[in-house]
Amino acid sequence: MTAEAAPGQSFAHSGKFFNVLGLALKNAGLTLITLTMYRFWARTSMRRRLWSRTWVMGDPLEYTGRAGELFRGFLISLPCFFLPAIFVFYIAPVALEAVWAGWLTFGFYVFSVPLVAAARYWMRRYQLSRTRWRGIKLGLAGSAWSFAAASWGWWVLQLLSLGWYTPAARINRARMMWENTRFGDQPFHFETPPGESPQRRMWWPFAFGWIGTAIGFFASYLSAGILAAVLTTSGMIDAAPNSSIVSAGVFLLGTALTVISYFIAFAPYRAAAMNRIAAQIVLDGARFKLRAKTLSLLFYQSLGWIFLIFSLGLLSPVAGFLQVRYVLNRLELIDTPRFAEIGQSVLADSDAGESLGDAFDLDMGVGVI
Amino acid sequence: MQARYADGRAAVFADVEISLTPDKLFIRHGERTIDWDYADLARSDDNNGYVVLRQKRKPDTGERLMFGNWYDDELKAVAPHLMKPLAQGVEGRLTVGALVTLAWSLAGAFLIGIPYAAGPMARAMPEKYRTQIADISWTQVNNFTAQCDDADEATQILNDVAYRIMERSSVPERDEIWITIADAGFPNAFALPDNSIIVTDELIGMAEQPDELVGVLAHEIAHIEHNHIMKNVIRQIGAGIFFDVVFGGAGAGQAIAIASVNLAGLRYSRGDESDADSRGMDYLDAAGISTAGIATMFDRFEAYAEEEGAGDIPTILSSHPASRQRAIAARARAREGLAPSMTEREWRIVQQACGGADTLDQEETPQAAPR
Numbered sequence A: 001m002t003a004e005a006a007p008g009q010s011f012a013h014s015g016k017f018f019n020v021l022g023l024a025l026k027n028a029g030l031t032l033i034t035l036t037m038y039r040f041w042a043r044t045s046m047r048r049r050l051w052s053r054t055w056v057m058g059d060p061l062e063y064t065g066r067a068g069e070l071f072r073g074f075l076i077s078l079p080c081f082f083l084p085a086i087f088v089f090y091i092a093p094v095a096l097e098a099v100w101a102g103w104l105t106f107g108f109y110v111f112s113v114p115l116v117a118a119a120r121y122w123m124r125r126y127q128l129s130r131t132r133w134r135g136i137k138l139g140l141a142g143s144a145w146s147f148a149a150a151s152w153g154w155w156v157l158q159l160l161s162l163g164w165y166t167p168a169a170r171i172n173r174a175r176m177m178w179e180n181t182r183f184g185d186q187p188f189h190f191e192t193p194p195g196e197s198p199q200r201r202m203w204w205p206f207a208f209g210w211i212g213t214a215i216g217f218f219a220s221y222l223s224a225g226i227l228a229a230v231l232t233t234s235g236m237i238d239a240a241p242n243s244s245i246v247s248a249g250v251f252l253l254g255t256a257l258t259v260i261s262y263f264i265a266f267a268p269y270r271a272a273a274m275n276r277i278a279a280q281i282v283l284d285g286a287r288f289k290l291r292a293k294t295l296s297l298l299f300y301q302s303l304g305w306i307f308l309i310f311s312l313g314l315l316s317p318v319a320g321f322l323q324v325r326y327v328l329n330r331l332e333l334i335d336t337p338r339f340a341e342i343g344q345s346v347l348a349d350s351d352a353g354e355s356l357g358d359a360f361d362l363d364m365g366v367g368v369i
Numbered sequence B: 001m002q003a004r005y006a007d008g009r010a011a012v013f014a015d016v017e018i019s020l021t022p023d024k025l026f027i028r029h030g031e032r033t034i035d036w037d038y039a040d041l042a043r044s045d046d047n048n049g050y051v052v053l054r055q056k057r058k059p060d061t062g063e064r065l066m067f068g069n070w071y072d073d074e075l076k077a078v079a080p081h082l083m084k085p086l087a088q089g090v091e092g093r094l095t096v097g098a099l100v101t102l103a104w105s106l107a108g109a110f111l112i113g114i115p116y117a118a119g120p121m122a123r124a125m126p127e128k129y130r131t132q133i134a135d136i137s138w139t140q141v142n143n144f145t146a147q148c149d150d151a152d153e154a155t156q157i158l159n160d161v162a163y164r165i166m167e168r169s170s171v172p173e174r175d176e177i178w179i180t181i182a183d184a185g186f187p188n189a190f191a192l193p194d195n196s197i198i199v200t201d202e203l204i205g206m207a208e209q210p211d212e213l214v215g216v217l218a219h220e221i222a223h224i225e226h227n228h229i230m231k232n233v234i235r236q237i238g239a240g241i242f243f244d245v246v247f248g249g250a251g252a253g254q255a256i257a258i259a260s261v262n263l264a265g266l267r268y269s270r271g272d273e274s275d276a277d278s279r280g281m282d283y284l285d286a287a288g289i290s291t292a293g294i295a296t297m298f299d300r301f302e303a304y305a306e307e308e309g310a311g312d313i314p315t316i317l318s319s320h321p322a323s324r325q326r327a328i329a330a331r332a333r334a335r336e337g338l339a340p341s342m343t344e345r346e347w348r349i350v351q352q353a354c355g356g357a358d359t360l361d362q363e364e365t366p367q368a369a370p371r
Ligand SMILES: [Zn+2]
Pocket: B219, B223, B273, B276, B315, B316, B317
């Protein structure tokens, strides 16, 4: 009468689509009638649902976070983030010289890059500290600000290299996150097998994505332009070929097609990056293995985006669920950590909630674990 | 009964024997027996097919008891509260009710408060800020209009007529108000925070008689005299701040909240429009100009709106009391036998400003239009 999963299936997700959809719909309704105030409760109940259906070696994860904590975090973020933001975006343009107001806005955007990174880190710390397995708490040590500073440096390198530094930056961020992640008193490690590049098998998919997007960009605008020319000259659309409505249409269609080609071209890279990161995570000598495949991942992610777009973001947890379930059902643990040796965590609890994560709208209502 | 117990000190579950007696839950773990009070317990399984029990006490020691949901009947018999959603951490009706009340009270306080505060705040607004806001408005205006280099004489004529009207009604701002003719692809007229009034060449082209155009000018002057422009700016800044801060997060929820406030905002600015209509007609009456002109103009707006669709409605009627009603009100006050507000020669010059209006049927849309 034990709940051990079959050997070889160290991870599984037993969430049912309609069960999750039902909760997402209930949450969406309550979020609407509370003018979005319910969002903290919605997020909490959705996490409880998704965590409790995540099985590791036959035992479920447990989410112990409370909506009140998120709400309090939101109240804390009011003076620290929103008051400066109000000043920059609403008061400064009126009260300051235009030049100064412009610089202030620019500075705010520059500062928000590391701030978003720090917010991600705090959010992850909060979520891990509210996650238990077999009663043992997870956690995230380290400093959010050093993550933010490092992250900012990698972001600059990404810009300067026209994106080509992205695979390395992604691995660097994952390394910093996982090296600081704890299960109880046991740290995770991020170890590259000797003689291998940390980004092994990520460069070719990335090159495919980069070049594919570049080609997609030109092809999208070209085909949108040709379509518009055909429709207007043949008289199927009653507008002059150079009128502003037609050029706006060309721009919109071209942009939409570019986004779609970006999404498709980078699908192999997304799968490769997930697999590569999982392969380097180690807990007490035990390694992880993820078997994400380009086409199936693309299918579930597209499905998620369709839900997200057609519900205007209200059903974004469904998109998060599809991805979480996809990953967990393809994740394996090679060897077994000595769980009897792993004791309770000694990290202090994060008590600021996810304040800034909410301000930047980071997590699609599910979580970033 | 079989169950699994984790003591919170190591990441393992041990097989244990439990018994659910009426007053306590007993866990026999090897030599030890642990007893839990049902009242102290909560569940953390969210109905995933198992019952996972923990103690509610703080801090959480990580002790867990887990067994399959096949013992549900036995558990229900001794601890019915553990079968309720509340035991799983689902919030009660009270929380939801409180949130609904809080959200709508905040929104209500805003809907009622900001429009009331807008008047006094507009009056207290320092001159420097007003100039700064005007600069921003001018940047926006320059985005969708062009300057005319052949409109000096027409501009002077319009300003002379307007001054005559304002003098008769002793409008305090009469020395600061300046009317500009702008070249744009759509008919429009609006006032800016620095007491400028912009009239587009297409609006002039829409009018067939000088009184029709002068009626529009009078309406805009009334907006300035009653400080409607700054009030509106303050309402919009207030709305922006309110929504950015309170209603972050979900896109659609935010959209609905914004829509509900815009409806209310519309009601207030509709009040301003009626106010400007009647004050504008007071000017016309005092200056001996018939309100039949502005009545005709309202008819033209309505025809134009029907033809072009709602997106292209000039801002002078964008937050209307319906144009038909406005036309009826203006016609009711119209007097016969008054001289036109400009000479024929003056009117011809005004009509030819900016090279005269293009045809009205072109497919241009205004990009942004301040009210
Ligand atoms: Zn008006």
